[in-house]
Amino acid sequence: MDYHGALLLIIVVLGSTFFALVFLNEFRKKTLLEKIKKLPFTKEYETFLARTPHYGKLCTNDQTKLQRSILRFIHTKEFIGVGLNVSDEMKVVIAFYACLLLLRKNTDNCYDNLRTIIIYPHAIMIKQIQSHGGIYAKEQFVIEGQSANDTVVITWHEAKKESYHMRHSNVILHEFAHEIDFMDGEIDGIPPIENSKYDGWVNILTKEFKALHTIVRKNREWGKYKLLGAYAADNEAEFFAVVTERFFETPASLQRHFPELYHELRDFYQMDTAELFS
Secondary structure, X not given: OOHHHHHHHHHHHHHHHHHXXXXXXXXXXXXXXXXXXXXXXXXXXXXXXXXXXXXXXXXXXXXXXXHHHHHHHHHHOXXXXXXXXXXXXXXXXXXXXHHHOOOOOOOOOOOOOOOEEEEEXXXXXXXXXXXXXXXXXXXXXXXXXXXXXXXXXXEHXXXXXXXXOOOOOOHHHHHHHHHHHHHHOOOOOOOOOOHHHHHHHHHHHHHHHHHHHHHHHHOOOOHHHHHOOHHHHOOHHHHHHHHHHHHHHOHXXXXXXXHHHHHHHXXXXXXXXXXXXX
């Protein structure tokens, strides 16, 4: 066999192997999803959800849909505990709030790019290099959660408190809002959105982000922006994650103080949370 013939044979073999692996992977995924569809949603799981302030206010159809999404989420992600044992309660509660964000999106996407959920018992300290006017310094930050496309970090101490009571914040909602933001390939405060609605979204969120950023930077009177808080002024991505928290946690206040912002979020999530959860 000459050189070109051997090269062609190698290419054919490699190509065949690649497509065989892709086919095998898709077959395994399909088989797993079919198996998940047949799994029962246990009474124990329902007990966890009943303790949340959101689940009981949903209609039966929404609850059933969420149950199937939760099972798919739990059985297609790897949960890793750092300094704790991952319990069914942790899996169900995290999956519930993650899937609640996608409840009305008419999609089977269950954060398909997400592979791993890392759970810490308490807030953790991380070190990052920050630039201040060209001067770089190593700084420490305390975080309660973090998102990086295929991995989400959650601290259970805060997540549990926020999940069972309507509080100002919800770290699970926050981190999975980042995951949704990244579904179009960029984490910029603009989630996957229809072209016809793009300009309206950008105009409203940018206007409110800039107003909040100015208040924080110049230390002006907060007024209604106290509802959003300083963390939302960090960048557009954090602003989207924070207003998503408020949309589900304090929807009536968000609607009252920021009606245009509320309208955009209601249109995106296809859910009138002020009517549902207030």
